[in-house]
Amino acid sequence: MTNIMRNYQRFKMALAVSSAVWLVGCASNLPEEVPVAPNREACCATFQQLPYVQLKENETLTVSLGPQSEVFSFSEGKSYTQAFRFNDRTARAQISVKSVMQHGRVFVPRVLLLDKHYQVIKTLGADMFTPQTANLLDSSQLSGSFDSEGARYMVMYTNATTLGHKITLPHPAKLRAQELGEPMPMVTDPTYRYAPTGQVSVTVVTKEYATVLSSDNTSVSDSVTPQGVKQPEAQKETVDFYKQAIAAAISEKDISKAMALLNEAKALKIEGADKIFIELIENQLNDAQ
Known part of the structure; x- marks a missing residue:
């Protein structure tokens, strides 16, 4: 009977260890293939021809960039693209963009602000977005905030020349141990590849009205x-x-x-x-x- 209980305890321990390894592996293992830019034809030749999502004065919306999205040829290469049009009543707004990091991949946003003539007035690159480790409420994500600076349109895409690059975040268990002063756990920090697809949320808050x-x-x-x-x-x-x-x-x-x-x-x-x-x-x- 003792041997049976001992074997049962060993089985439970092995199962717990394998489950932990599986969970960490799901978050940190990199896909074998290197992500590549979309290879289909661009939808449009100019920014003016892009379809634009009409924004409200104040709202948060989530978009998925992938095969269902429009493709546009930028100077860095082709990318799945999402374009937005600011509300007519919005003269200036505060914009927050968050890109979810999951399954070993992340869509790294690159944002163009356009005037009413569809001319680029500002470009916001990867340096505008800060990685944030997952917590009880949110997944790991890239987060950035900026002023619309009077732009009428906003175009979001990713830099095709950086696809496949990696970003590593500290494991949440390590951060928790540091906060509580506990021994550092033996876990692997999750790593993510820059990908052509992803899920991004956009929040717009009007600061000045036209x-x-x-x-x-x-x-x-x-x-x-x-x-x-x-x-x-x-x-x-x-x-x-x-x-x-x-x-x-x-x-x-x-x-x-x-x-x-x-x-x-x-x-x-x-x-x-x-x-x-x-x-x-x-x-x-x-x-x-």
């Missing part, structure tokens, strides 16, 4: 013109209308109406409105004498 000029030209408004935006010149028909309307109001001795029309004309940047008003008032005074 402003627009009022299109209502029938009333006076002290609207603020955004810096760098040129106020459009009033059309000739509008100029003629206000000049004639001011003259008619003064002719009818309705000075309040003439003043209101003058203020509207000034708000519309109509040149000469002040001069016409003064001349007509002077003529009225001279005629009265």
